[in-house]
């Protein structure tokens with residue numbers, strides 16, 4: 142007979158969502174176990190945010206080294222040692238993993254950690270691991286995250302997924318990135334900075350569909366200025382074929398006509414379905430919809446003692462959302478449903494070049510609610526610090542209500558755009574009025590000074 146353990150709360154997955162959930166549930170006095178099939182930390186640390194940030198930093202270094210002569214600094218020829226870049230990524234990931242020390246934090250909180258393979262439901266309260274061990278929970282928090290989607294097209298095996306970029310033996314001379322969401326845009330930025338000729342393809346009419354439309358337009362313009370071929374609104378990618386020269390022929394349909402693009406590599410960044418294929422959700426009575434586990438505002442699935450958190454529920458696929466949802470679900474599981482998602486303020490940003498970020502309503506969302514809302518945009522070329530640094534591409538757009546008192550949304554592109562939006566998120570969380578933001582004295586010369594400029598513009602413009 143396999144061993145069976147009983148817990149108040151069983152957490153599946155130790156990414157940002159599962160880690161936050163387990164620690165919160167333990168904090169509330171529950172007996173908690175975390176089941177993790179792979180490395181602690183989940184997508185974020187091991188394959189997502191952290192490696193992407195290290196690559197983004199290397200890409201900036203290339204850019205800055207190439208333009209150093211404009212500042213009177215002579216650097217000489219700049220080239221990329223791809224193996225060196227990859228080694229650096231792995232080293233930084235290990236450093237961040239060590240810093241996060243989930244196992245130690247679980248032990249200190251009295252949370253059991255079981256790493257005996259993948260967990261799957263055998264009934265609504267019981268999970269079985271690859272080892273055969275069974276774990277029973279009063280509540281089960283499904284924090285399994287997701288994975289990159291491989292398009293179901295002939296020759297798909299000739300493409301790589303975003304986390305496989307680091308496995309490339311060398312940088313491709315010509316590369317097609319399919320999908321211009323946050324992931325595809327970041328992959329495009331990095332490969333372009335490292336010298337690849339990048340074509341970015343998307344079915345959607347523009348890249349970064351989740352962002353404010355002006356953000357997408359500005360990032361697109363910057364990409365094009367750097368030689369990235371951005372092709373949105375394509376009808377589809379039909380197939381990939383190995384060409385006679387050993388390259389890959391990517392066959393796409395654009396404006397109704399079939400075209401072939403010869404490239405040396407293809408990266409598919411076309412979506413992020415939940416990791417549910419082998420989770421046995423059918424044994425718990427839960428159906429998957431559009432690649433995710435449906436959950437209500439309290440993060441409960443159709444089975445009330447089973448919660449779906451983070452990327453697994455397919456809503457806001459961000460670390461900050463997963464952590465918030467993990468804590469909320471833990472409280473709802475232990476204390477009874479009272480904490481709701483989604484979150485009112487969820488800043489998000491992408492580390493392309495230039496950076497972009499947003500919080501709150503986009504202009505389109507705000508106008509759909511009230512066409513008379515006020516929008517003020519200040520461009521980086523009016524910001525002293527951006528001009529001083531020669532980083533004057535970008536803008537901050539502030540969306541405020543028609544009475545010009547409340548910030549409804551903020552969207553920025555440009556150097557340190559994510560930090561600029563973060564500053565506004567803090568103000569929005571504190572309910573700071575536009576008038577107050579306009580009166581704040583910002584240190585000179587700083588990027589965040591643009592917050593005061595935009596607030597003053599919002600008060601002045603009709």
Ligand SMILES: Cc1cc2nc3c(=O)[nH]c(=O)nc-3n(C[C@H](O)[C@H](O)[C@H](O)COP(=O)(O)OP(=O)(O)OC[C@H]3O[C@@H](n4cnc5c(N)ncnc54)[C@H](O)[C@@H]3O)c2cc1C
Pocket residue numbers: 153154155156157158159176177178179180181182183184185186188189190191193258259260261284285286287303324416419420450451452453457458459460461463490
């Ligand atoms: C390239 C890339 C860059 C990103 N950059 C950012 C960024 O800059 N900022 C940001 O906020 N977000 C970013 N994200 C998104 C972010 O990584 C995710 O939103 C976040 O990791 C979701 O956390 P999670 O806990 O829901 O899932 P995950 O982090 O995916 O963790 C899920 C865990 O569950 C485990 N698991 C899965 N199935 C089982 C099973 N059956 N049994 C046991 N264990 C299982 C997995 O091994 C994994 O450890 C990025 C994503 C990608 C792909």
Ligand SMILES: NC(=O)c1ccc[n+]([C@@H]2O[C@H](COP(=O)([O-])OP(=O)(O)OC[C@H]3O[C@@H](n4cnc5c(N)ncnc54)[C@H](O)[C@@H]3O)[C@@H](O)[C@H]2O)c1
Pocket residue numbers: 292319320321322323324325327342343344345348349350377378410411412413457458459489490491492
């Ligand atoms: N910096 C960050 O915060 C960050 C970075 C990466 C990912 N993420 C999150 O992870 C999640 C997944 O992001 P993602 O970019 O991998 O996926 P996504 O679903 O956000 O974007 C996929 C893109 O691929 C396009 N696409 C789909 N099928 C296609 C096809 N056949 N041909 C051409 N284009 C096609 C879609 O139109 C879409 O623009 C998102 O929620 C994102 O917010 C966040």
